[in-house]
Amino acid sequence: MNSAFFPLAVFFAAVFINNILLANYLGMCSFLSVSRELKTSVGLGAAVTFVMATTSLLNWLVYHYILLPLGLDYLRFIVFIVVIAAFVQLVEMIIERVSETLYAALGIFLPLITVNCAILGVCLFMVIREYDLLSSFTFGLGSGIGWFLAILAMAGIRLKLARARVPRGLEGAGITLIITGMMALAFMGFTGMIRL
Amino acid sequence: MFPITTLLISVGAISGLVAFLAILMVIADATIGNYGEVKITINEQKELIVQGGRPLLSTLMSEGIFIPSACGGRGSCGLCKVRGIRGFGQYLPTELPWISPEERGQNIRLSCQIKVKNDLQISIPEELFNVREYRVQVSRLRDLTHDIKEVTLKLADADKMSFKAGQFIQFEVPAYEFTDEPVYRAYSIASAPVNNGEVELEIRLVPNGICTTYVHRHLKEGDQVVINGPYGDFFLRDTDRDIVFIAGGSGMAPIKSILLDMAERGVARKVTYFFGAKARADLFLMAEMKALEGKLVNFSFVPSLSVPEEDDNWEGETGMITDTVAKHLSSGDNVEAYLCGSPGMIDACVKVLTAGGVPEELIYYDKFA
Numbered sequence: 001m002n003s004a005f006f007p008l009a010v011f012f013a014a015v016f017i018n019n020i021l022l023a024n025y026l027g028m029c030s031f032l033s034v035s036r037e038l039k040t041s042v043g044l045g046a047a048v049t050f051v052m053a054t055t056s057l058l059n060w061l062v063y064h065y066i067l068l069p070l071g072l073d074y075l076r077f078i079v080f081i082v083v084i085a086a087f088v089q090l091v092e093m094i095i096e097r098v099s100e101t102l103y104a105a106l107g108i109f110l111p112l113i114t115v116n117c118a119i120l121g122v123c124l125f126m127v128i129r130e131y132d133l134l135s136s137f138t139f140g141l142g143s144g145i146g147w148f149l150a151i152l153a154m155a156g157i158r159l160k161l162a163r164a165r166v167p168r169g170l171e172g173a174g175i176t177l178i179i180t181g182m183m184a185l186a187f188m189g190f191t192g193m194i195r196l
Numbered sequence: 197m198f199p200i201t202t203l204l205i206s207v208g209a210i211s212g213l214v215a216f217l218a219i220l221m222v223i224a225d226a227t228i229g230n231y232g233e234v235k236i237t238i239n240e241q242k243e244l245i246v247q248g249g250r251p252l253l254s255t256l257m258s259e260g261i262f263i264p265s266a267c268g269g270r271g272s273c274g275l276c277k278v279r280g281i282r283g284f285g286q287y288l289p290t291e292l293p294w295i296s297p298e299e300r301g302q303n304i305r306l307s308c309q310i311k312v313k314n315d316l317q318i319s320i321p322e323e324l325f326n327v328r329e330y331r332v333q334v335s336r337l338r339d340l341t342h343d344i345k346e347v348t349l350k351l352a353d354a355d356k357m358s359f360k361a362g363q364f365i366q367f368e369v370p371a372y373e374f375t376d377e378p379v380y381r382a383y384s385i386a387s388a389p390v391n392n393g394e395v396e397l398e399i400r401l402v403p404n405g406i407c408t409t410y411v412h413r414h415l416k417e418g419d420q421v422v423i424n425g426p427y428g429d430f431f432l433r434d435t436d437r438d439i440v441f442i443a444g445g446s447g448m449a450p451i452k453s454i455l456l457d458m459a460e461r462g463v464a465r466k467v468t469y470f471f472g473a474k475a476r477a478d479l480f481l482m483a484e485m486k487a488l489e490g491k492l493v494n495f496s497f498v499p500s501l502s503v504p505e506e507d508d509n510w511e512g513e514t515g516m517i518t519d520t521v522a523k524h525l526s527s528g529d530n531v532e533a534y535l536c537g538s539p540g541m542i543d544a545c546v547k548v549l550t551a552g553g554v555p556e557e558l559i560y561y562d563k564f565a
Contacts, residue, residue, distance in 0.1 A: 043289065062213075066213070071202070071205075072205070075210060082214060082217060090224055090228075093224055093229050096311065100285040101286065108289055108290060
């Protein structure tokens, strides 16, 4: 577990094998509602990747330097959420100030993902699995990219789906959930490549 | 460690962390989020100096300029459009669903999604300067038919609303059992512009309608309500063509306002008003229309019942409103038409009118879905 390649292994595992969306089914709500268009999916995917990578770093520091020494690790749920919310808010304000292009492409999605359970999930997994700082970062980055990959694939499928005849009762979220399930099955093919 | 110290430590640590983050946000708000004073120029004539950092829609609202909006700035109704002339950046993903390609070419923007960050130059319809919010009192409620109520709203003593006959206002429904938040619904003004201290509405009960249920079941004389307006470009054009009015149900309201205004101003154009209803029980304001026939020299009122009851003793026109219009319309060349009613009725009537020779661009209508 302590090899130099471990952070890299964690990264690939997070992207493909333990994909946060397809293996853990986290972050479904924004996945279902935003995957309708390719362009918005890219924006949201990028935003999720950025926030996961940065907040996993931030929350690792908060957990190991504030919560653990004070014996407050049982409060990590609430603390992680507060840190994520404040950080996302701050980043949105900065982006809005600095670059309009970036704001239109990415910033507008930030408030959407403040409450995304995948973000909190990543922070909790890294604590449970006792990753070090670097591995936590690669885990966050990998999970974000994995989520990005999943929503991108779904947006592509839904583009084709627009011209398919979907049974009326399954239109929208219904068919999307079924397809997500099939994608999850496909991703199960990666199982066992890396043991974590 | 004693439990009490554990408690104190956890409360202290959490409070400290949250306070730190809160202070950080306040500092960020005052520095990063502070855009200082910016200037908004409207229609190249009105200049507003405002504090930046808030959405354009609410900034304009707090300066007393009301852009029509039904959702209150959440980007879900797509109504609060303004034309951006200078100072606007690229379109945001949250605007695009509401902007058509033509509107894009004219740089029409959704004002609730635009944050005021720098000097802006915008263009809005001139009439919106006149739009504002009014606190009014329900002075009279009257049943016109079994499902249409006439609501008379009295403006505060110092207030006057100047509007064109045919325009509409938005009625604010407060939160009640059918809605968790205030919603706005548009209703045409039925009273004459000369009565500018008063606004009269005709509201038909729609089953489960949020506003109509409120008006029919909850509103009482003496209640205070809030309206804003006036809006709309459904008003009489100043030409010398013959006029055809067609309305059904509560579509009576704007036509009545226009007719009263014409009588007031002594307009002598030839006017025919076709009013469609099911049976005699759905007809209303018949005496007022008769009186108007006396005041307006060239006015004839043609009510038409589609399914008169046996005991209605109806001797007037029967059949669909479209048939009655087709029967009376001899030549549409010199006619302009004003329609108010359900979308289905309007579409059918537009077909009949254009087939009768009325130029399509001279058919004006207010569709109430």
